[in-house]
Amino acid sequence: xxxxxxxxxxxxxxxxxxxxxxxxxxxxxxxxxxxxxxxxxxxxxxxxxxxxxxxxxxxxxxxxxxxxxxxxxxxxxxxxxxxxxxxxxxxxxxxxxxxxxxxxxxxxxxxxxxxxxxxxxxxxxxxxxxxxxxxxxxxxxxxxxxxxxxxxxxxxxxxxxxxxxxxxxxxxxxxxxxxxxxxxxxxxxxxxxxxxxxxxxxxxxxxxxxxxxxxxxxxxxxxxxxxxxxxxxxxxxxxxxxxxxxxxxxxxxxxxxxxxxxxxxxxxxxxxxxxxxxxxxxxxxxxxxxxxxxxxxxxxxxxxxxxxxxxxxxxxxxxxxxxxxxxxxxxxxxxxxxxxxxxxxxxxxxxxxxxxxxxxxxxxxxxxxxxxxxxxxxxxxxxxxxxxxxxxxxxxxxxxxxxxxxxxxxxxxxxxxxxxxxxxxxxxxxx
Numbered sequence: 001x002x003x004x005x006x007x008x009x010x011x012x013x014x015x016x017x018x019x020x021x022x023x024x025x026x027x028x029x030x031x032x033x034x035x036x037x038x039x040x041x042x043x044x045x046x047x048x049x050x051x052x053x054x055x056x057x058x059x060x061x062x063x064x065x066x067x068x069x070x071x072x073x074x075x076x077x078x079x080x081x082x083x084x085x086x087x088x089x090x091x092x093x094x095x096x097x098x099x100x101x102x103x104x105x106x107x108x109x110x111x112x113x114x115x116x117x118x119x120x121x122x123x124x125x126x127x128x129x130x131x132x133x134x135x136x137x138x139x140x141x142x143x144x145x146x147x148x149x150x151x152x153x154x155x156x157x158x159x160x161x162x163x164x165x166x167x168x169x170x171x172x173x174x175x176x177x178x179x180x181x182x183x184x185x186x187x188x189x190x191x192x193x194x195x196x197x198x199x200x201x202x203x204x205x206x207x208x209x210x211x212x213x214x215x216x217x218x219x220x221x222x223x224x225x226x227x228x229x230x231x232x233x234x235x236x237x238x239x240x241x242x243x244x245x246x247x248x249x250x251x252x253x254x255x256x257x258x259x260x261x262x263x264x265x266x267x268x269x270x271x272x273x274x275x276x277x278x279x280x281x282x283x284x285x286x287x288x289x290x291x292x293x294x295x296x297x298x299x300x301x302x303x304x305x306x307x308x309x310x311x312x313x314x315x316x317x318x319x320x321x322x323x324x325x326x327x328x329x330x331x332x333x334x335x336x337x338x339x340x341x342x343x344x345x346x347x348x349x350x351x352x353x354x355x356x357x358x359x360x361x362x363x364x365x366x367x368x369x370x371x372x373x374x375x376x377x378x379x380x381x382x383x384x385x386x387x388x389x390x391x392x393x394x395x396x397x398x399x400x401x402x403x404x405x406x407x408x409x410x411x412x413x414x415x416x417x418x419x420x421x422x423x424x425x426x427x428x429x430x431x
Contacts, residue, residue, distance in 0.1 A: 077142035078103045084137050086409070087129040089382070092153035095126055099149060107149045113157040121154040122383075128152050156316045185252040195250050198258040198279040200230040200334035201286035203242060206265060206273055208326040209317040210295070211240035222325050231336040237346055238268045238387050245272070253278050263293075268346065270386060271296065275314045285328040291318045351390030352423060357416040358384075360423035361394050365412055368428070372401025375412065382411065391417035391426060398430065 081102055087095050092109055099107055115121055128135060130150045131143050186195075207228055208214055213236065214226045228240050248263040257280040265273040275293030279286055293314040317323060358377065365373040380397025387393065398412045410430050418424035 076144065078145050079140055079142050080131070080137060081139055082409070083139045084129055084135060086139070087126055087151075089411075090126050091122070091124045092126050092151050093124065094380070095129065095151055103145045104143070104147065104149055106146050107151065110150055110152045111155045112152055113155060115154050115156045123155050125154045126151060127154060157319065157321065189252050189255065189258065193256065193258070193281045195258055197281070197286060197331075197334060198250065198260075199247060201279055201329040202260065202263060202277060202288060203244060203265065204228065204230050204329050204333050205286075205288045205327050206275070206314075206317075207240055207242050209320075209323075210242075210267075210273075213239045214326075222322060224325060227326065227333065229333040229336065231338050233339070233342040233346060240267075241346065242267050242273065243343060243346075248276075253280075256280055256282075259290075268387065273314060285330055286334070288327045288329070289318070291315050351419050352386075352392060352416065353420045354384070354386070354392060356420050356423055357392035358394065360416050360425065361392075361412075361414050361428075364414070364425045364428055365398065365430070368430070369400050371403050371405075372399070372407065374399045389417070390419070391415055400430070 079102075080099075082098070096107055096109065112127060115123060128151075130152075131137065132147045134141075189195075204227075211228060214222055214228070216223045233241065242265040244264075245266050246262065246264040248260045250258055250260045253259040257278050259276070259278050261276045263273075263275050263277070273293065273295050275291060275295075277291040277293075278289050280289065281287075291314055295314050318327065358375075362373070362375050365375065376397040376399070382395040382397070384392065384394050384396075393413075393415045395411065395413045398410050399407055400410055401407045412428070412430045414428040415426040416423050417426045
């Protein structure tokens with residue numbers, strides 16, 4: 001019996017212990033259930049706040065990563081330093097040089113081939129700059145140094161066939177032709193084709209090829225009724241008139257044509273044509289051909305093209321569309337001689353010295369911008385012209401400084417009238 005009691009006692013102990021374990025497990029499960037219920041209740045109550053905090057954390061981490069990447073990208077980009085509007089109107093070669101100096105490496109140029117006279121738009125004048133397909137940008141905009149930059153600019157159309165023909169004809173001219181230029185040959189040609197007619201027709205053709213007032217309302221189509229004669233000194237002569245500085249050297253080209261070297265003409269603004277050409281008479285019209293030479297301001301060379309004063313190649317007028325309209329000169333336009341008195345009356349170049357006008361222009365700028373105003377006469381001169389009344393007009397790049405010492409580049413335009421003793425500021429504009 002004692003053993004039975006011991007066994008029963010042992011079984012009771014095991015049962016009690018198992019009960020305590022079960023009770024403890026049950027209490028733990030109940031506690032976990034209560035905790036879950038509290039958590040669920042807390043989430044239900046504050047889920048908006050928790051979601052916002054989670055999203056904010058993601059944004060903070062993402063912004064930090066983006067900022068690091070953006071800082072790295074900015075470190076490899078270059079500020080353009082000029083706005084898209086500031087590039088427009090400049091010479092494309094100077095814009096290329098400016099961008100290369102900043103550090104850009106992928107620069108391309110596109111010619112529009114749309115000029116007719118080169119008076120409204122200059123040869124090489126920038127129409128627009130596109131960077132990575134962006135056409136409007138500020139001076140502080142940054143781009144990769146490898147960004148594709150396309151500079152479009154205005155120029156005269158090129159006719160390769162015409163150029164080849166002209167080059168071939170020029171080569172033929174160099175071949176010696178026996179007895180062409182002796183006095184007997186000149187006398188023989190003079191009988192059927194007076195050299196005076198050749199001279200006048202050369203002046204008339206060049207005048208109408210560069211004239212700004214010989215177009216129809218569209219500004220692009222020639223109106224032959226507006227063509228100027230050799231004797232014409234009327235109207236706005238600054239838009240067309242050429243005076244003869246030197247007739248050059250005239251020789252016989254063949255039995256129907258004259259050839260001239262170093263024919264020099266100058267217009268009212270001081271632009272000079274220095275050309276060589278042939279003049280042929282076909283029985284009805286006087287026809288110019290094989291035109292070579294330059295058209296530009298005094299002292300202009302290809303090397304100083306950044307000033308906008310580079311000379312044009314006169315041969316371009318022969319390759320223009322419908323060039324035959326002004327290169328064929330009817331006898332009616334050369335029948336009357338010029339009045340030298342009228343020609344002399346057009347010359348007011350001595351009234352106002354250019355250097356005096358420049359000084360007056362710059363001094364006025366300094367009075368308008370007392371903290372700093374400097375004209376870039378040598379490296380950024382867009383144009384200077386003396387009109388028939390003797391006044392000078394200027395367009396030049398300038399540097400302006402404000403009261404805080406900050407500088408910016410701009411363009412100044414103005415007209416200075418009066419005389420050398422008393423120049424007068426007629427117009428002045430900075431933009």
